[in-house]
Amino acid sequence: MKITVIGSGYVGLVTGACLADKGFTVVCMDKAQQIVDKINAGTPPIHEKGLEGLLKRIRAAGTLSATTDLAAAIAGAEVIFLAVGTPFDGNEIDLTYVKAAAAEVGRLLHTAGPYPVVTVKSTVVPTTAETVVLPILEKESGLKAGTGFGLCSNPEFLREGSAIDDFMNPDRIIIGGTDPGTLEKIRRVYMWAVCPVVETDPRTAEMIKYTANALLPLMISFSNEIANLATAIGGIDIRDVMKGVHLDYRLNPVVDGKRVNPGILSYLEAGCGFGGSCFPKDVKALAAFAHRKGMGQGILDQITMVNEAQPLKVAGLITNRLGDIKGKNIAVLGLAFKPDTDDTRESPSIPLVRELLRQGARVTAHDPIVSAEFNKYPGCETLAHAPSWREAVRGTEAAVIMTRWEQFREITAPELAALMKQPFLVDTRRMLKKEHFVSIEYAGIGYRPADG
Numbered sequence: 001m002k003i004t005v006i007g008s009g010y011v012g013l014v015t016g017a018c019l020a021d022k023g024f025t026v027v028c029m030d031k032a033q034q035i036v037d038k039i040n041a042g043t044p045p046i047h048e049k050g051l052e053g054l055l056k057r058i059r060a061a062g063t064l065s066a067t068t069d070l071a072a073a074i075a076g077a078e079v080i081f082l083a084v085g086t087p088f089d090g091n092e093i094d095l096t097y098v099k100a101a102a103a104e105v106g107r108l109l110h111t112a113g114p115y116p117v118v119t120v121k122s123t124v125v126p127t128t129a130e131t132v133v134l135p136i137l138e139k140e141s142g143l144k145a146g147t148g149f150g151l152c153s154n155p156e157f158l159r160e161g162s163a164i165d166d167f168m169n170p171d172r173i174i175i176g177g178t179d180p181g182t183l184e185k186i187r188r189v190y191m192w193a194v195c196p197v198v199e200t201d202p203r204t205a206e207m208i209k210y211t212a213n214a215l216l217p218l219m220i221s222f223s224n225e226i227a228n229l230a231t232a233i234g235g236i237d238i239r240d241v242m243k244g245v246h247l248d249y250r251l252n253p254v255v256d257g258k259r260v261n262p263g264i265l266s267y268l269e270a271g272c273g274f275g276g277s278c279f280p281k282d283v284k285a286l287a288a289f290a291h292r293k294g295m296g297q298g299i300l301d302q303i304t305m306v307n308e309a310q311p312l313k314v315a316g317l318i319t320n321r322l323g324d325i326k327g328k329n330i331a332v333l334g335l336a337f338k339p340d341t342d343d344t345r346e347s348p349s350i351p352l353v354r355e356l357l358r359q360g361a362r363v364t365a366h367d368p369i370v371s372a373e374f375n376k377y378p379g380c381e382t383l384a385h386a387p388s389w390r391e392a393v394r395g396t397e398a399a400v401i402m403t404r405w406e407q408f409r410e411i412t413a414p415e416l417a418a419l420m421k422q423p424f425l426v427d428t429r430r431m432l433k434k435e436h437f438v439s440i441e442y443a444g445i446g447y448r449p450a451d452g
C-alpha cells in the first residue's frame with residue numbers, strides 16, 4: 001500500500017518514517033525544498049532521538065522518499081495523511097494550511113489509488129474534517145465521500161523528544177472514519193500496533209485529541225495555582241504537599257505489592273508553566289472554539305491565564321530578593337521548553353528573559369542545545385549566551401533554572417557561592433533539593449519560608 005504524507009515537519013516526517021519502517025511504501029511531501037533534500041539525503045531536518053538511524057535504514061531499504069512534487073506523491077496513493085501545521089492566530093485555530101492542502105490534494109484525487117482515504121493527522125477542532133476538509137475535497141475532486149474517497153481523522157499523540165518511540169509503541173490509536181471502507185483501510189495501516197484501537201467518527205476523534213491536550217495542561221496549571229497559594233501562605237513547601245497528594249492509591253497504585261509512579265504524576269508538579277508547539281495553542285484553540293459554540297469563560301480560559309502569569313511570578317521571586325534589577329547580572333539556565341529538544345516555541349523562558357531585560361537586567365543564558373537563535377524572539381535580542389552553566393552564573397546575583405536539563409543536577413551550593421557575586425538560586429523546576437542549598441539564598445516555585 002502506498003502512503004503519502006502531506007507536510008513533513010515533526011508529525012509528518014515521524015509518521016512517514018515509522019510507517020516506512022513497517023514496510024509501507026511512503027512518500028513524504030513538503031513544500032519546503034530544504035526539508036525534502038535533507039530527508040532524501042538521510043539527514044534529519046529536526047532534532048529527534050533515533051531519527052537519523054531510522055532515516056538511513058529506510059532510505060537504504062527504499063521504502064521512504066520525499067518530494068515537493070504533489071502530483072507524483074498522490075499518484076497511486078491509497079492513504080493520504082494531512083500533517084500540516086494548525087497554529088493559533090490570536091483569535092482561533094488557523095486552518096489556512098489544512099484548507100490549502102485539502103484543495104491541492106482534492107484536485108489530484110482522481111489520480112490516487114483505489115478508494116483513497118484522506119486522513120487528517122493535524123490537530124483540528126471538532127467537526128473540521130467533516131465541515132471544512134470534506135466539502136473542499138468534494139468540490140475540488142468532483143468525487144463523493146463514501147463512494148469516491150474516504151475521510152478519516154487520526155490524531156497523533158507523539159511527544160517531541162521521544163517521538164519515534166511514541167509512534168512505534170503507541171498507547172492508543174484513534175481512527176475516526178466516515179464509513180466502513182475508511183475504517184478498514186486505516187486499520188490496515190496500524191495492523192502492527194499492540195494497543196487499544198478506538199474506532200469512531202471523525203468529530204469524536206478530534207474531540208479526544210483536544211480533550212487529552214487540555215487535560216494535561218489543566219493539571220499543570222492547577223498545580224501552579226496551588227503552589228502560588230502555598231507561597232502566599234508561607235512555611236508550606238508545594239513539594240511536600242504534592243508528595244502527600246500523589247500517595248493516594250488512585251494516583252499511586254500498588255501493583256504486585258509495590259507502589260508504581262504513573263507518568264501522569266509529573267503533570268501534578270509545580271513549575272514555571274508549560275510551553276511547546278502543542279499545549280499552549282491547543283488549549284487556546286479549544287477555549288476559542290467553546291466560545292464560538294456559545295460557552296462563556298471557563299476552566300479552559302483559566303488554564304492559559306494561570307500559565308501565562310507563571311513566568312512573571314518567577315521574575316517576581318527575583319525582584320523580591322534583589323529589588324531593582326537594573327544593571328544587575330542574572331543567569332537563566334535552560335531555554336528549551338523541555339529537556340532533550342531544541343524546541344523553544346512558547347517556552348516559559350521567553351517571557352522571563354523578556355521581563356528581566358525589560359527591567360534593565362543583564363541576562364546571560366545557558367542551554368545545552370539552544371543558543372543565539374533564541375534572540376529572534378521580540379524583547380530577547382540582547383540576551384547573552386554562555387557555553388556552560390558555570391560560565392553563565394559567574395559574577396551574577398541570581399541564577400534561575402528554567403528547563404529540567406539533567407546537566408543542572410550537578411549544581412551545588414559551594415560552587416554557586418564560589419562563582420556568583422551573590423549566590424541566589426531560583427529553582428523553578430524544583431529539580432534540586434532545597435536542603436542542599438541552605439548555605440546560600442534559595443527560592444523555589446511553591447516555597448517561601450514562614451514569616452515567623
Ligand SMILES: NC(=O)c1ccc[n+]([C@@H]2O[C@H](COP(=O)([O-])OP(=O)(O)OC[C@H]3O[C@@H](n4cnc5c(N)ncnc54)[C@H](O)[C@@H]3O)[C@@H](O)[C@H]2O)c1
Binds near residue numbers: 159
Ligand atoms: N509537534 C508535535 O509534537 C505534535 C504532536 C501531535 C500533533 N501535532 C499536530 O500535528 C500538526 C503538524 O505539527 P508539526 O509540529 O509537525 O508542524 P510543523 O510546522 O513541524 O510541520 C508542518 C509542515 O507542513 C508543511 N506544509 C504546510 N503546508 C503544506 C502544503 N500545502 N503542502 C505540503 N507541505 C505543507 C510545512 O512546510 C512544514 O514542514 C499540527 O496540527 C500539530 O498541532 C503536533
